[in-house]
Amino acid sequence: MTVQQQPNSFRTGPDERGHFGNFGGRFVAETLMPNILELEKAYAAAKADPAYQKEMDYHLKHFVGRPSPLYFAERLTAKFGGAKIYFKREDLNHTGAHKVNNVTGQIMLALRMGKKRIIAETGAGMHGVATATLCAKFGLPCVVYMGAVDVERQQPNVLRMKMLGAEVRPVTSGSHTLKDAMNEALRDWVTNVSDTFYCIGTVAGPHPYPAMVRDFQCVIGNETREQMQEAEGRLPDSLIACIGGGSNAMGLFHPFLDDRSVEIFGVEAAGHGVTTGLHAASIAGGRPGVLHGNRTYLLMDADGQITEAHSISAGLDYPGIGPEHAWLNDMGRVKFLSATDDEAVAAFQLCSQLEGIIPALEPAHALARVFDLAPKLPKDHLMVVNMSGRGDKDLDSVAQFLESKKKK
Amino acid sequence: MTTRIERRFAALKAEGRAALVTFTMSGDPDYASSLALAKALPKAGADLIELGMPFTDPMADGVAIQAAGLRALKGGQTLIKTLAMVREFRQDNDDTPIVLMGYYNPIYIYGVDKFLVDAKAAGVDGLIVVDLPPEEDVELCLPALKAGLNFIRLATPTTDDKRLPAVLNNTSGFVYYVSIAGITGTAAPDASKVTAAVERIKRHTKLPVAVGFGVRNAESARAIAAGADGVVVGSALIDVLRANLDAEGKAGPNMVKAVTALVADIAAGVRSAKR
Ligand SMILES: Cc1ncc(COP(=O)(O)O)c(C=O)c1O
Numbered sequence: 001m002t003v004q005q006q007p008n009s010f011r012t013g014p015d016e017r018g019h020f021g022n023f024g025g026r027f028v029a030e031t032l033m034p035n036i037l038e039l040e041k042a043y044a045a046a047k048a049d050p051a052y053q054k055e056m057d058y059h060l061k062h063f064v065g066r067p068s069p070l071y072f073a074e075r076l077t078a079k080f081g082g083a084k085i086y087f088k089r090e091d092l093n094h095t096g097a098h099k100v101n102n103v104t105g106q107i108m109l110a111l112r113m114g115k116k117r118i119i120a121e122t123g124a125g126m127h128g129v130a131t132a133t134l135c136a137k138f139g140l141p142c143v144v145y146m147g148a149v150d151v152e153r154q155q156p157n158v159l160r161m162k163m164l165g166a167e168v169r170p171v172t173s174g175s176h177t178l179k180d181a182m183n184e185a186l187r188d189w190v191t192n193v194s195d196t197f198y199c200i201g202t203v204a205g206p207h208p209y210p211a212m213v214r215d216f217q218c219v220i221g222n223e224t225r226e227q228m229q230e231a232e233g234r235l236p237d238s239l240i241a242c243i244g245g246g247s248n249a250m251g252l253f254h255p256f257l258d259d260r261s262v263e264i265f266g267v268e269a270a271g272h273g274v275t276t277g278l279h280a281a282s283i284a285g286g287r288p289g290v291l292h293g294n295r296t297y298l299l300m301d302a303d304g305q306i307t308e309a310h311s312i313s314a315g316l317d318y319p320g321i322g323p324e325h326a327w328l329n330d331m332g333r334v335k336f337l338s339a340t341d342d343e344a345v346a347a348f349q350l351c352s353q354l355e356g357i358i359p360a361l362e363p364a365h366a367l368a369r370v371f372d373l374a375p376k377l378p379k380d381h382l383m384v385v386n387m388s389g390r391g392d393k394d395l396d397s398v399a400q401f402l403e404s405k406k407k408k
Numbered sequence: 409m410t411t412r413i414e415r416r417f418a419a420l421k422a423e424g425r426a427a428l429v430t431f432t433m434s435g436d437p438d439y440a441s442s443l444a445l446a447k448a449l450p451k452a453g454a455d456l457i458e459l460g461m462p463f464t465d466p467m468a469d470g471v472a473i474q475a476a477g478l479r480a481l482k483g484g485q486t487l488i489k490t491l492a493m494v495r496e497f498r499q500d501n502d503d504t505p506i507v508l509m510g511y512y513n514p515i516y517i518y519g520v521d522k523f524l525v526d527a528k529a530a531g532v533d534g535l536i537v538v539d540l541p542p543e544e545d546v547e548l549c550l551p552a553l554k555a556g557l558n559f560i561r562l563a564t565p566t567t568d569d570k571r572l573p574a575v576l577n578n579t580s581g582f583v584y585y586v587s588i589a590g591i592t593g594t595a596a597p598d599a600s601k602v603t604a605a606v607e608r609i610k611r612h613t614k615l616p617v618a619v620g621f622g623v624r625n626a627e628s629a630r631a632i633a634a635g636a637d638g639v640v641v642g643s644a645l646i647d648v649l650r651a652n653l654d655a656e657g658k659a660g661p662n663m664v665k666a667v668t669a670l671v672a673d674i675a676a677g678v679r680s681a682k683r
Contacts, residue, residue, distance in 0.1 A: 027512060027539040029468040031564040031589050034571060174464065175476055186467040191590040193566055222602065290513045290539065291465060303486040304517030306464045 009334050009381045010257035016296075017109040018207020021330060023323035026206040028177075031190045040208040042113045047215070049318040052108065059104050063137065064094045066101075066219065068385070070227035075354040076374075083377035085370060086236070087357070087387040088224050088252060091345060096134050097126035097360065097389030098248040099201055099222060105216035107134040110197035117192065118142045123150055123178035123244065124315030124362065125157025126225035126389050127201030132166035145184040150314045155391050175308040178244075178318045182292055187309040188316060202245025203322035206293030210322050217251025224384055225255055232382055238263040240373070241386035243336070244280075244315045247321035248388035257333060267366045267372070269311035270338035280309035282321045283329050283336040291319075296326040312341040312401060313361035339368035345401055347371060348391060360370045360389035361397065412505040412533045413558050413581040416455060417616040417637060426633035427453055428453055428678045429618050430671060431509065433460035433476035434493050435485025440481070441628065441659035443493050445649070445667055450504045452668035453675025456496075456618075458536070458640070461490050461510030468538045470593030472643040475650065479657060487514045487523070491530045498531035506645030507560060509536040509580075512548065514633060520548055524555040533549075534558035534581045542574045549578050563609055564596030565589045572612045575584035582616040590621070594642030625670075626677030634678045641674055 013020040026036060046052040046297040060066040069092065073085040090098035098127060110118060118140050121126030128144040135142035144161055148170040153159055161168050174180035182205075189198045203217070221239075227237050238271045239256060241249035243266045256262045271279035279285055282297040289298040291306055299307045299319035328334040339347075347367035352358045359367060366385050391398075410418075420427050428517050430449050436442050449457055462477035462485050469477070494506055508527065515523050515537065527535070535552055540562070542549075549559045558581030566589055576583065585606060587597035597619075606617045618638025623629050629639045648670050652663035 026541065026543050028541060029538050029564075030541050030562045030575065031468070031586065033541045033543070034566045034568065173471070174478075179465065183467045187470075187591045190468055191594070193589050290511075290516055291541075292467070298512070298513075300517065302517075304463075304514035305481060305487075306513070322491050333425050 002357065004291060006331060010328065010331070011254065013327070014207060014211055018211070019068050020324045022288070023326040024207055024294050025208060026293060027295070028206045029190060031193060033357070035193050036206050037119055039162070042062050043109060043212050046109055046112055052112070054165065056105055058109055060101065060219065061312070064100050064104060065092065067223045067227070068092050069180070069332050070224055071230060072231070076351065079354060080374040080381065083374040083381035083383040084379065085374055086228070086382065086384045086389035088220060090220060090248065090386060090388045091357070091359065091390035095130045095393050096392070097116065097130065098217060098229050098251060098386070100133070101128040101219050101251065102201065102213045102216040102247060103127070103130040103134050103199060106197070107138055107140070110140070110199070111138060113197065114310050116140070116195045118184050118197050118199055119145070120187050120201060121145045121178065121181040122201060123147070123181070123317055124313065124360070125154040125161065126315065128166070129157050129160045129164070131199050132161040132164035134229050135166060136164045140336055143188065143276070145171050145188070147181045147182040148172050149176040150178065153397050154314050154393055155396070156209065163202065177309070178314070179306065186292070197221045202247040203250045203324060204292060204294060204296070204320060210324055213247050214250045214254055217247050218254050219246065220251035221253060222384065224252060228382065228384070235259055235262055236257060236382040236384045238265065238383045240265040240267065240370055240383065242280040242316060242362045242388060243321055243325065244308040244318050244362060246325045249323060250324060252384070252386045253334060254277050264334045264346035266334055266336045266368065267369050268338040269313055269316035269365055270340040271310035273340055274338055278310040279338070280311040280316050280318060281338045282319060283326070284338050286319070288326065294323045296323040312344060312397060313365065315360070315362040315395035316365065337369050339365040340344070341401070343368035346396055348394070348398055357387065358391035359387060360391045361394045363388045411558055411581065412503060413456065413507070416503070416505050417582060420455060424683065426636055426681060427455040427618065427638035427639050428629070428675045429456040429458060429620070429640040430647070431458040431460060431640060432644060432645055433462055433473065433480050434490040434549070435462060435480030435483050436476045436646070437479045437653055437657055437659055438483040439485065439489055443662060446493065446497050446663050447501070448664050448668045450501060452671040454504070454671055455640070456505045458507045458509045459490065459494070461487055461508055461514060464516060465513040466511060467616050468591055470474040470591040470643060472593040472646045476646045484507065487518050491526050494530040494532050505533040506531060507534040507536055508532055510538070512537050515548065520551055524552055524557065526553055527588050528557060532557065534562045536561050536562065536584060538562070541653060542577065545578055553578060553580060560584050562586050565605065569608070572609065574675055576613045576615070579615065581646065582618050583613060584640065585609060585617050585619045585636070587619050587621045592621060595622055597632070599631035599635070602632055606636045627671045629674045630677040630681045633678040634683055639678050645670060
């Protein structure tokens, strides 16, 4: 990796064409271009409207339950004997993950734009549940595309979405996971351009989605900043979060990007191991290409065909990463690490048993790296982990995983 | 310098009829069968040939073309082989224009400059790249024009008069009007609406306008051909190809014959259109 010259600020992107350096952009079919331009304009207007922000703050407080606590994980800290470990408790949000922050913003934008129908893609189902929830609250019909493999392994979330009145469409094209759900959602959008709003669940897709979703998730980092100030009287020393598309990570990281003293780590899913080819680590094992509307690091073969990602975590099982992360990687501002299925499950168990918090498998990947970073750091090092969601949805997957290990 | 595409449309204009443009997927279900099919298309009545470049994630395609791409990839098709196929086609056909159609990533990974040189040398005349709107012209469109290849853009029902000039700027060869807001292989367009849309586009450009999406038979082709410079048929051909695969997905003995029979039928429809 060649580290390019660092800019004065890491927080000014994207440019007007949606580029973060060489990444991002608007690689979509012509049919969607007018919609994307309309969305960009509507979002810019909403962002500048204090009434929109005020309404969003209201729902984030009274419906989502923000602010989420910054929690000192005392027993894990004691166990590792190094850095002071804090959890940003996005798992305590209504619907159980950070996804709802973004969905609240997008659904209120859809209402402003007069859109009558909402579609979404989902992997772990947390974004689908959040979207179904906001659609129920605001009386909008909701269709969620979910890979058939993910429908199987995240059943509790499928039931939740249905209970909330959403239609869940299992996707059987391609590899039957998140990337195919996104393809199918894009196909729906191409077909229903005039009345449909596509609520993307992460900091990926064509401009303006990566920037817009980031803005909605920045509430995580902004709160963390204040809460850490209150708890410790200063900034944290390091931040760490798991990366699917990268929305929970970007939400935590972005407000700190220009605080150079803060070290920042993203953790990708290494599945069976980055060298096995069975993983979802697009920075560690991919290269720049174009998919789903943007240029970013992707898993692919020599012909430019996208390869399947592998992870025990449905939410991280995506062969790409948001374009702003790709840029921050090349700039050397964020360090990208990875954690295997085995390591994530071990962290899942340890966190449950030591802290009384069952994490989702996604943030368990971040925890796995915390467990080897923290012991090497001094006791006054302040480390914040984004506890992006709760693990109820994963109990079956983890039980099955442990069962299959026993047999071996 | 004129291209094969420009010469072909000019000749058909003189003949007073619309062009039949066929879309098939290169490498579907294997290299040899799809080359044999491509070679048989002009005789059956195809005036221009679009060859799909298979991609794992074709976000604007319906099930028929998605499956065709996956069959081709399973059969070992790559962009390198697609260019080789065009070269072989050119050995005994020097005047049927060939347009490669697909998505950007395989071209980006091949390397844009190298791809343009190799495509031109192989005998490719034009490119349609679905996920490159005018906003991304610097990526491939401008280099392609410089390399002497036509870059054919899609205009859609959502491309309004305000946006049309941006879409038509840098478009060459012909304009591909996608007759429905949707993916390939779904609804059939209403011919009168299509004719009106073609007229609208023609108020902005002198380029020929070909219409695609939803053309399935001689009758729908005839209706579209009455008001357009070209008719594109794809999913319907691929459906026939699929119906002529054996249980293992290999091309059956009648595949080329069956697909070209439909092409001939549709060509007759195009040629009998009242204009
Ligand atoms: C709890 C949780 N964390 C993280 C993710 C990964 O997404 P992102 O990287 O956009 O935060 C998901 C996605 O489903 C999730 O459910």
